[in-house]
Amino acid sequence: MTAIRFVAMPTTDAEHLWNGGCDAYDRLPETIVSDGPGHPCRHCLQNIDAGEALLVFAYRP
Numbered sequence: 001m002t003a004i005r006f007v008a009m010p011t012t013d014a015e016h017l018w019n020g021g022c023d024a025y026d027r028l029p030e031t032i033v034s035d036g037p038g039h040p041c042r043h044c045l046q047n048i049d050a051g052e053a054l055l056v057f058a059y060r061p
Contacts, residue, residue: 006045009059014043017055029057 017029036050048054 007061008045009042009061011043013059013061017057023057024060025058027058029055032056 017023020028023029031053034048034050034052034054037047039048039054040046041048041054042059
């Protein structure tokens with residue numbers, strides 16, 4: 001069986017997006033509100049709580 005390993009994105013990449021930068025397809029991230037578990041943060045890998053804002057974007061490390 002193949003092991004899956006999740007690695008957080010570097011802080012510099014996250015800051016680029018947080019500060020209005022474009023994603024891997026040169027598009028601005030969309031902001032949505034989490035409806036509960038199932039939306040892990042790509043920077044810290046923790047779930048985003050219901051009601052909290054999150055960014056939706058394309059990322060290619």
